[in-house]
Amino acid sequence: MRFDDLLRRIDDAVIPPLGRLLDRLRRPTGHTGLLTVVSLVSVTAVLATAVWVAERPGSGDPPAGEVVRVGVPEGASVPSYLAESRRELDALSAEASGKGPPYALVMFAAYLAPDRLPTVLDGAPVSEVFIRAPLPGMQTQIARMPVRRVPEDVVAGMLRFADRKEREAREYQERAAEVVGTPEEADLRPVYETAARVAIAEATAYRANCSCVYAAVLRAAAPDLKRLAARPGVRAVDPAPEVRTLDRAVFLPPLPGPDPEPTSVVEPTPTPPAPTPTAEPTPTGEEAAPTTAPPTAAPTGPAGGDLTGSPEPG
Numbered sequence: 001m002r003f004d005d006l007l008r009r010i011d012d013a014v015i016p017p018l019g020r021l022l023d024r025l026r027r028p029t030g031h032t033g034l035l036t037v038v039s040l041v042s043v044t045a046v047l048a049t050a051v052w053v054a055e056r057p058g059s060g061d062p063p064a065g066e067v068v069r070v071g072v073p074e075g076a077s078v079p080s081y082l083a084e085s086r087r088e089l090d091a092l093s094a095e096a097s098g099k100g101p102p103y104a105l106v107m108f109a110a111y112l113a114p115d116r117l118p119t120v121l122d123g124a125p126v127s128e129v130f131i132r133a134p135l136p137g138m139q140t141q142i143a144r145m146p147v148r149r150v151p152e153d154v155v156a157g158m159l160r161f162a163d164r165k166e167r168e169a170r171e172y173q174e175r176a177a178e179v180v181g182t183p184e185e186a187d188l189r190p191v192y193e194t195a196a197r198v199a200i201a202e203a204t205a206y207r208a209n210c211s212c213v214y215a216a217v218l219r220a221a222a223p224d225l226k227r228l229a230a231r232p233g234v235r236a237v238d239p240a241p242e243v244r245t246l247d248r249a250v251f252l253p254p255l256p257g258p259d260p261e262p263t264s265v266v267e268p269t270p271t272p273p274a275p276t277p278t279a280e281p282t283p284t285g286e287e288a289a290p291t292t293a294p295p296t297a298a299p300t301g302p303a304g305g306d307l308t309g310s311p312e313p314g
Helices: 003-026 032-055 078-091 114-120 152-178 188-207 222-229
Strands: 068-071 103-112 126-131 141-146 213-219 234-240 249-252
Touching (some): 068 103, 152 188, 222 234
Parallel strands (some): 068 249
Antiparallel strands (some): 103 213, 103 234
8 A cells, every 4th residue: 555545544534533522522521531532442443553554564565666586685694595495485385376386496406407407397397597607717607598498498598608608709809919008908918818718618618518507497386396396406496476577586596516604795806898798698797606716807797687688598
């Protein structure tokens, strides 16, 4: 209920009893005391009800146009998030599917190749997957890919992402060759060269149908989600009945592997300007933490940014 509507309702409910009370007080009778008490009790009840309506939690549906975030909150502990996801799944009732099967974020225990997805997900209908090439010592990008057919659309999306990475690598190589001028400007050359090497390594991994898928978004009834959470290879299932449309949702699944505690802000590493955007699929703008070495100067973007411009299924 909008706040101004609530105030109008309070006026309609409170002002008439108050008016009648004042009128009674101007014309005292033997019952004035009793009427005063009754009137005050009535007004108090109306006000208490109005406050309860104003403060009570909503139905669980986000306001129209609000973006819903599902996944690890910023600065949160991954183990705590996974434990909370399991509690929410246990509490999910069959009635949660009253408006259709709820969406859920499914996180895998390890990076999976496309052909393993049908088995691990037990044929559940998938809407999106998250991919990242887990290359040792390299800070690689995360991409959110809409899919309909698994694994066909995942393979096709990886090939398109490989094309994009190869174009990035060529642009970085060209920029490295063009660097001239002051010593400060010359420092950009190794940064561009490193970014090109990372992009080439990512493209090579995706063309080989790498084990790069680490999460999926799907819709299923509550009993099916609970069965899915118990399947081998599934790390956790985070139900998201509050999500109505994927274009108003941001999913932030944790990467497979050890569960680090939240850390303070990390000093940024030098990064080259991003290559000129193309009409091909773009990543989420996120970068994963390096697997074994400090971050390289790979292309970067704002962590946790809006997940748009992802590969379309073929």
